[in-house]
Amino acid sequence: MVKSFQPTTLSEALDIRMNYDVMVFCGGSDIMIKYRSWSGTPAQFPKDVMYIGHLKELKSLDVNPSEITIGAAVSFSQFLNDERIPTMFKKPIEQIGSVAIRNIGTFAGNICHASPAGDTLPMLYALNAKVVLMSKRFRRVVAIEDFISGPGVTCLKNDEILTYIIIPNTIFSHSFYRKVGSRKANAISKVSVFAVADVVEYRLADVRIAVGSCGPIVIRLKDAEARIIGSNISESDQTVNSLLRMFDDKIVPIDDVRSTKVYRSKVALNLIETFLAKELRQ
């Protein structure tokens, strides 16, 4: 029978993490499914569990003009209900699961679960978000793209907890998000694209495009972005076409139960094209 720990402070949680090999339980919406057992019986966790979803220190949501800092135990609903958060950052979050899932699910759980279909990830990649990892002795801040290295694989150490997520509070003139799933609610993404751009007097001052569910990790094409930054948004469609070819090489989805490679690549490219060729010109 596995043990459970319910620390009352973050510092106590870090002590436990250092001294015991525990699985961290935040909102539980991934864990409770992964380890569910027969009806009427407890979930079968593979090792001791530490519950952290109740920790006050991790429920804080700080917004200032330069950064948004999200505590690991902040639910998606808490994030969506906060009027200080720009609506463009809420677009992917309001489509996650259903009301009941968003009431318990967290950014931290989504990031640590590191699914290629995790719906917080394309946005976090596009916005150059960082995660704060704390152990009893160290605190390190890691860029999201360096934190996740494959499906379910992160560089989180055994004595660390992901405590905060930091999103630069940058303002963009354009934002775009499309999630393609089998139905509107409670659907795992087949393809998703999050993109932002800053257009100043018809010039593209900044652009970021991230694609989810189309490879082992979220795809962000910085070379392609760099090629169009500075260009005029009404420039010929050839730029868009050559860019799409650059993306095409990097978009490497798989066939699985939810969709096929061919469908995913096609839809991802169509969405990127919609953003570059249509939305940006509006």
Place this chain on the structure above:
Amino acid sequence: MKVNFVLNQNNVSVDVEHSNRLLDVLRDLHQTSVKEGCGEGECGTCSVLLNGKLVNSCLIAIATVEGCHVTTLEGYRNTKRFEAIKKGFEVSGGVQCGFCTPGFVLAAEAILSENPDPTTAEIRKGIEGNLCRCTGYQMIIDGILAAKNIGKGLW
């Protein structure tokens, strides 16, 4: 482990495994309005309000319920708000086999307590996590629209 929480109006204390699902604990406490449909967070038949927020009790480990307030339909049915929702569902034909109904009633409460005057689109969004195999949803949406008028001032 011992877990203490408030179930509707009563303090309860249960001695169970920390990873027991709130769903199973509630059914053992004879809260039979809470049903297991899918067991994986998709259908909403196990819906309860946890500190006033709609959750799927099949996804809640009992250890996390310590000190919380759990509302099931067994408790909610004694309220005036429930009467309004009940009338709304009656006039619209929002109940057929009834298996999904407790979940939809609590989802309706969650919608109306956040916004007493929701639009059809907001109602649709609020019930997105509840499945119904009988009504085709429109009658349930009509039921919630009716309830907000019948119960004006209650939320």
